[in-house]
Amino acid sequence: MLELLNHCRLCPRCCGVNRNKGERGFCGADSTVRVGRASLHYWEEPCLSGERGSGTVFFSYCTLQCVYCQNSQISHDHLGKEITLSRLAEIFLELQKKGAHNLNLVTPTHYVPQIITALDAAKADGLSLPVVYNTSGYERAETLRLLDSHVDIYLPDFKYASAGSASRYSAAGDYADVVKAALDIMTEQAGLPSFDEDGMMKRGVIVRHLILPGHYEETREILRYLHKRYGNRIYISLMNQYTPFARAKAYPEINCKVPQRDYDALVDYAVELGVENGFIQEEGTAEESFIPLFDGQGC
Numbered sequence: 001m002l003e004l005l006n007h008c009r010l011c012p013r014c015c016g017v018n019r020n021k022g023e024r025g026f027c028g029a030d031s032t033v034r035v036g037r038a039s040l041h042y043w044e045e046p047c048l049s050g051e052r053g054s055g056t057v058f059f060s061y062c063t064l065q066c067v068y069c070q071n072s073q074i075s076h077d078h079l080g081k082e083i084t085l086s087r088l089a090e091i092f093l094e095l096q097k098k099g100a101h102n103l104n105l106v107t108p109t110h111y112v113p114q115i116i117t118a119l120d121a122a123k124a125d126g127l128s129l130p131v132v133y134n135t136s137g138y139e140r141a142e143t144l145r146l147l148d149s150h151v152d153i154y155l156p157d158f159k160y161a162s163a164g165s166a167s168r169y170s171a172a173g174d175y176a177d178v179v180k181a182a183l184d185i186m187t188e189q190a191g192l193p194s195f196d197e198d199g200m201m202k203r204g205v206i207v208r209h210l211i212l213p214g215h216y217e218e219t220r221e222i223l224r225y226l227h228k229r230y231g232n233r234i235y236i237s238l239m240n241q242y243t244p245f246a247r248a249k250a251y252p253e254i255n256c257k258v259p260q261r262d263y264d265a266l267v268d269y270a271v272e273l274g275v276e277n278g279f280i281q282e283e284g285t286a287e288e289s290f291i292p293l294f295d296g297q298g299c
């Protein structure tokens, strides 16, 4: 499995670098796993956070590098601690012991071979939590196929409908086509949404869309696409927590928050479309205090 890093094509960037020899491609990661934080997290969708929290592992580096990244300290600046794969397996088990409802792998794409190795070790030692794959959605089919039987819940973003936005903000003009193909595989693997008696998700797909200021026609296009293609076979999480972080200052059109009235109108649009399986956010979630500290906690 780790030999995949010899000629890395884990994500659609297909850099082909030898990460096992210390080479780094677009994402910036070599073969050593770096983690920004591992802790119980209470700000995911309610069916993931529950009362005890989601057991989140925030991986450093990222294959997409959005200019406005809400977690730029780890994606752009690479804060975090380098750990071994046996330590990663221990972290998974520690989160289970702390009472986490699930194991939530945040920005995992560039570490898939290492994560599968650690998951196998942790499962041999008793890990039984549902595994959540929390991703930008910029995924290759070949990499997703490796995750079959390792992931229970897919939590992908659907960020852009247009090549223009995807190219301008994430240097990934093919994003919309890539995420559409990825969603078909994710829904096929995870199956219909299912929940335990406490309402916690056990399997399924929740697609997140973070609304960008002024990009509302893209939001509407994404909602139409998701509803028409998947209906109630997925959940849609419409997010208003955008905060102009990182390099957003250089992009005046997104260097602001999304007004509540604009968010409310987009929620109404989703309802008019007939979306029933959805999550919306309360006013006041676009605050820096909702961004976790990437201080190496739990690593």
Ligand code: SF4
Binding pocket: 008, 009, 010, 011, 012, 013, 014, 015, 016, 017, 024, 025, 026, 027, 028, 029, 063, 109, 110
């Ligand atoms: S995971 Fe990183 S090195 Fe590998 S193809 Fe993607 S961006 Fe390139």
